[in-house]
Structure formats: C-alpha cells, structure tokens
Amino acid sequence: MSSFLMESAPAAETVIDGKRYLYFGGTGYYSLQNHPTLMKAAVEALTKYGMHSATSRSGFGTTPLHVAVEKKAAEFFGTEDAAYIASGYLCNIAGFQALTATAGFDAVFVDEGSHYSVIDFVHLLQSPVVTFAHAEPEDLRKKLRAHLKAGQKPLVVSDAIFPLMGQMAPVPAYVEISAPYGASIWLDDSHGVGVLGAKGRGTYEYYGLESDRLLFGGTFSKAFGSHGGIIPGEKNFIQTIRTGHVMNGATSPTSPAAASALASMELLTQHPEWRTQLWNNARMLKAGLRQMGFAIDDSPVPIAAWRLRSSQEMDRVHKELMNRGICIQRAHYVGGGPEGVLRAVVFSSHAAKQIDRLLGELKSLM
Numbered sequence: 001m002s003s004f005l006m007e008s009a010p011a012a013e014t015v016i017d018g019k020r021y022l023y024f025g026g027t028g029y030y031s032l033q034n035h036p037t038l039m040k041a042a043v044e045a046l047t048k049y050g051m052h053s054a055t056s057r058s059g060f061g062t063t064p065l066h067v068a069v070e071k072k073a074a075e076f077f078g079t080e081d082a083a084y085i086a087s088g089y090l091c092n093i094a095g096f097q098a099l100t101a102t103a104g105f106d107a108v109f110v111d112e113g114s115h116y117s118v119i120d121f122v123h124l125l126q127s128p129v130v131t132f133a134h135a136e137p138e139d140l141r142k143k144l145r146a147h148l149k150a151g152q153k154p155l156v157v158s159d160a161i162f163p164l165m166g167q168m169a170p171v172p173a174y175v176e177i178s179a180p181y182g183a184s185i186w187l188d189d190s191h192g193v194g195v196l197g198a199k200g201r202g203t204y205e206y207y208g209l210e211s212d213r214l215l216f217g218g219t220f221s222k223a224f225g226s227h228g229g230i231i232p233g234e235k236n237f238i239q240t241i242r243t244g245h246v247m248n249g250a251t252s253p254t255s256p257a258a259a260s261a262l263a264s265m266e267l268l269t270q271h272p273e274w275r276t277q278l279w280n281n282a283r284m285l286k287a288g289l290r291q292m293g294f295a296i297d298d299s300p301v302p303i304a305a306w307r308l309r310s311s312q313e314m315d316r317v318h319k320e321l322m323n324r325g326i327c328i329q330r331a332h333y334v335g336g337g338p339e340g341v342l343r344a345v346v347f348s349s350h351a352a353k354q355i356d357r358l359l360g361e362l363k364s365l366m
Helices: 036-049 064-077 088-102 116-122 137-147 171-181 203-207 235-242 245-249 255-270 272-291 311-323 352-365
Strands: 013-016 019-023 081-085 107-111 129-132 154-159 184-188 214-219 229-233 303-306 329-331 341-345
Touching: 019 352, 036 255, 064 081, 064 229, 064 255, 081 088, 081 235, 081 245, 088 116, 088 154, 088 184, 088 214, 088 229, 088 235, 088 245, 107 116, 107 137, 116 154, 129 137, 137 171, 154 171, 171 184, 171 203, 203 214, 229 235, 235 245, 255 272, 272 303, 272 352, 311 329, 311 341, 311 352
Parallel strands: 107 129, 107 154, 154 184, 184 214
Antiparallel strands: 013 019, 081 229, 214 229, 303 341, 329 341
C-alpha cells in the first residue's frame, strides 16, 4: 500500500487518496489511533512537555509521563518493571544486548522467517547464529543437537506472530525442546501484545507460559494505537536495558506518544470486551475465507492472507476490490515469496455487515 496516501487514521472506514474505503489494510486493531481519549492525552502532553526531552534516557530524557508509561506497562503485562523505548523496531536489539549481559548464551537459534529487525540485529551479537526452518520445532531440535556442545546454552529467537500471514509460532514446542539446554527464548510479539491472552498480555499468556527465561518485546503502534517499543520483564533485566546502548543512545519517545500509550493501556484494561469482539471478528473473517477454499487457520489473530493462481490474478482482485471501495493489502513482505499475497486485517470496530461485504465482494471476484 506504499503508493497510496492515507488521509485519515486507520479505522473500519479510512480515507485514501481522497476516497473513503471500507478498510482492511492495516494494524490498528482497535481503531485507537484517533480515539478521542488518546488525542486529548496527546495534546495535553504536547502542551505541557513539548514534543520531547531532546535527549536520551541517560541525560535528562525522562519525564513523569515516561515513568508512568513504564509503571503502567509493568502492571498491564504483570511484570516487575518495563522499559519504554523509541520504537518497536529497536526492541529486539535492546533485548538481545540485555540478554547477552544477563542470561548468557553460547549460540543463537533464529527462525528464518522472522522480522527484519530480528534478522538484522541478531547478527550483531558476538555469538554464532544458526537459522532453523520457519516454524518447524523438529528442525530447531535438530539444530540444537548439531551445534551445541555439552553444557552450552542457546538463545532461541522468533516472531511470536509472523505478521504477513498472521501465523502463530509454535512457542510451546520451542519451550519444550529447548528447556533441557537451559535456553532463554526471545519473541518479537509486536502483533500479539494487546490482542492475545485474557488480559491482552500477548502470546505467552495465550499459551499459558510463564518463566523468567521467556522474554519479549512489543510495540505500542498497533493494538495500542500509539508509538514506541515496550519490553516488560524482571527488574534486573529491565535495568540492563535502561543502561544499554538503545536507551542511552536514542532520544526518548515523544511526549504525545507516551501520553497516548498510557491512555491506551488504561482503555484496554477497562474494555476487555474489545478483545472479545476482535477475536469474534477474526474468526468470522477467517471462516468466510475457509468457505472459499483458502487454507486459513482459526486462531484469534486478526490477520488473514492467501494466494491466488498467479501474481496477475492477485493484482486484478486487489484492483477490483479498490474500485468497489474496499481496501485490503496486496502485500510483498517477509514470508510472502516472490509473488506476494492478498492480506486482510480485521478490527474490533468492523461491523458484521462490513466483514460480510468484504467476503461477498471477494467471492464474486473468484
């Protein structure tokens, strides 16, 4: 969608190039990007604190807002502490550096289909890096056996939700397979936080997993409708992040972003029914796609992607849906292969009749 100009915030209906579309093209899972509560908080923060502190955390880069975000995030995710950093993209390198200092590991095992920010940053670590086949626990088992000597510890790294296809990583299998090695597991859970689990704590909560060796980073830019990266965890780990290169070398998140992140966590805590509605909408969309013959899972992840016979056919369907006032993605991204995919993302704010319209129009084009 990079060639299209969004002229309003992502919502069930969004203005693109001056035209209002029924919108299934983004990741504003609760349409919070322009929620009045977040907007009010952002304006008040901008007025009081200015855009940002103009320095990193190591200087005078902390405001009461940033402290409040970290305190609220620790409460939201049920951890001792949390670190709020400039972007979700930077969470992975901040987490890797902190894990190097606190957990210690002899080699890194990374899912080959992980996000750019995982693949880019994992190679900066001064440890051997071994890739394993995408979402294949048995290949991870094979690689651990082949590349670790007795007594050596691994770090296992993966996306929690692979964003293009909405596929969930088989995290319980990773935990079981790597536990005998004393492994730490790091997940990029940018698409799971705020969405999965009874309290919206993400993929580990969804699977019922909890351990001080299970760590993750996420973003406020998707479910939470704001901006910045968040890493929850135990105090020593978070303090290592605070004294590390990312928080000491980058300006703190903007004041409006911090205020809106704080407001969004409060809203999602107050409205668990939004998560239920999002899950219901996801299942409705996916059930309709399965009825058309597409191999779509039934998880509550609000992302569905599929391929048609050819790239030209996908271009045609995408263009015709746009002509009919419906926006989905014609996506080329990690895991999409050379021809890419068609991808639809559903929000809690979509009404059933809007999802039905997408499915009906899509069926008529098949």
